[in-house]
Amino acid sequence: MMAIPAMTTVPDEPPYRRSDRRRAAGRGRRGAARKRRTWPGHLALMTGVAVMLAGLAFFLAPTGQVSTLGLVQVNGLTYAVPPGVKVSDLAQISSLLARPGSTLDLTGDVIAVGAGTQATRQIDSVALSEDQTLADGTLIFVRHGEHVLESVRRVTTDIPFGTTVTGKGNIVTPVQTGTPGLREIYKGTSSGKQAASFVATVPEDAVLQWSSKVQTGQKLAALTFDDGPGTHTQEVLDALAAAHAPATFFVLGSSAAGSKGMIAKIKAAGHEVENHTWSHPDLTKVSAAEFRSQVSRTSAVIGGTRFLRPPYGSSNASVKAQAAAMGIRLAFWTVDTLDWQHQDLDSILGYVKSGTRPGAIILMHDGGQNRLQTVAAIPVVVNWLFAQGYSLTIVDQIL
Ligand SMILES: [Zn+2]
Numbered sequence: 001m002m003a004i005p006a007m008t009t010v011p012d013e014p015p016y017r018r019s020d021r022r023r024a025a026g027r028g029r030r031g032a033a034r035k036r037r038t039w040p041g042h043l044a045l046m047t048g049v050a051v052m053l054a055g056l057a058f059f060l061a062p063t064g065q066v067s068t069l070g071l072v073q074v075n076g077l078t079y080a081v082p083p084g085v086k087v088s089d090l091a092q093i094s095s096l097l098a099r100p101g102s103t104l105d106l107t108g109d110v111i112a113v114g115a116g117t118q119a120t121r122q123i124d125s126v127a128l129s130e131d132q133t134l135a136d137g138t139l140i141f142v143r144h145g146e147h148v149l150e151s152v153r154r155v156t157t158d159i160p161f162g163t164t165v166t167g168k169g170n171i172v173t174p175v176q177t178g179t180p181g182l183r184e185i186y187k188g189t190s191s192g193k194q195a196a197s198f199v200a201t202v203p204e205d206a207v208l209q210w211s212s213k214v215q216t217g218q219k220l221a222a223l224t225f226d227d228g229p230g231t232h233t234q235e236v237l238d239a240l241a242a243a244h245a246p247a248t249f250f251v252l253g254s255s256a257a258g259s260k261g262m263i264a265k266i267k268a269a270g271h272e273v274e275n276h277t278w279s280h281p282d283l284t285k286v287s288a289a290e291f292r293s294q295v296s297r298t299s300a301v302i303g304g305t306r307f308l309r310p311p312y313g314s315s316n317a318s319v320k321a322q323a324a325a326m327g328i329r330l331a332f333w334t335v336d337t338l339d340w341q342h343q344d345l346d347s348i349l350g351y352v353k354s355g356t357r358p359g360a361i362i363l364m365h366d367g368g369q370n371r372l373q374t375v376a377a378i379p380v381v382v383n384w385l386f387a388q389g390y391s392l393t394i395v396d397q398i399l
Contacts, residue, residue, distance in 0.1 A: 070136030101145035105191035161203040169212030174386040178206030227367030239378035250276035253298025272394040307331035333363035348377040
């Protein structure tokens with residue numbers, strides 16, 4: 001806590017000081033009628049400056065007893081008071097006796113009246129007691145208490161960095177990692193009011209660059225989402241957009257047929273839409289006719305097929321031969337996040353961390369059951385990949 005000086009160190013000057021000679025002169029005869037007079041009464045009255053305090057008017061007895069007024073000095077100013085007046089009575093006139101300081105908040109507003117340092121009241125260097133009677137000629141010295149300003153607390157908060165994106169294409173490369181800034185905020189510990197706020201460190205934007213041609217030595221990774229479109233596909237799209245990441249969606253024809261608007265949306269966002277069969281059979285166990293039906297019906301719905309991802313990753317020589325005969329390439333994965341099995345973010349990120357190598361194709365799911373953890377994992381996974389220097393792209397750029 002820091003103490004600040006009070007506005008004044010002596011009582012406020014009352015308007016009824018004895019220096020008002022004209023008023024005092026008019027009351028001179030009353031003063032002259034006093035029977036007993038000690039210092040400084042005589043001198044003061046002879047100069048005609050006896051004034052009754054307006055604030056002490058209630059002390060005045062009926063006419064005739066005025067002559068019993070005594071005189072006291074407070075910080076060198078002389079005041080007339082009735083007999084028997086105590087220090088505590090005098091304190092009712094706030095302007096006369098020193099007041100205690102208060103506690104103040106940062107803006108100067110009072111937190112607690114009188115809770116600052118206390119006033120000092122002395123008679124000849126001896127502390128005044130509240131019930132002490134003010135005898136005629138008493139010399140009082142008072143000093144205001146000091147206001148005490150509340151202490152200030154410094155807190156810091158991060159300022160998030162933005163992302164600057166340049167270029168066009170389906171490969172996004174981290175050119176510069178972002179650095180959060182730092183804001184310092186000063187607040188009153190009692191009031192909680194904010195005194196000041198400074199930007200101590202300016203955040204530095206992350207910079208991502210889109211391109212369409214793979215560079216020599218470029219570390220690529222692709223995110224893929226299977227079994228959609230489903231109820232969580234829009235959330236996956238939103239998360240990818242926020243993370244500035246492209247992806248490949250291996251959709252089921254049976255789902256896509258009823259969600260052509262969503263298929264268009266996925267493509268419009270720059271992602272790749274590919275074939276995951278019509279109804280998710282194990283392709284090693286279906287007839288050649290069924291194989292062609294599963295693939296071609298889906299292909300018709302999504303507008304063509306370059307890649308087929310066999311359900312369950314189940315494949316054999318027959319599957320490969322049939323796909324090749326249709327002019328379609330198979331697309332498996334190199335990292336299985338098992339997001340459908342272990343629905344927690346740390347687990348998903350753990351599989352990505354341990355399994356990702358340059359050229360990685362990472363498997364997740366937008367279709368199926370609850371995909372909230374998959375959605376939550378997207379920014380975390382993307383940021384980790386960017387931090388490792390990976391460029392993200394679609395399957396077509398890797399296979
Ligand atoms: Zn699947």
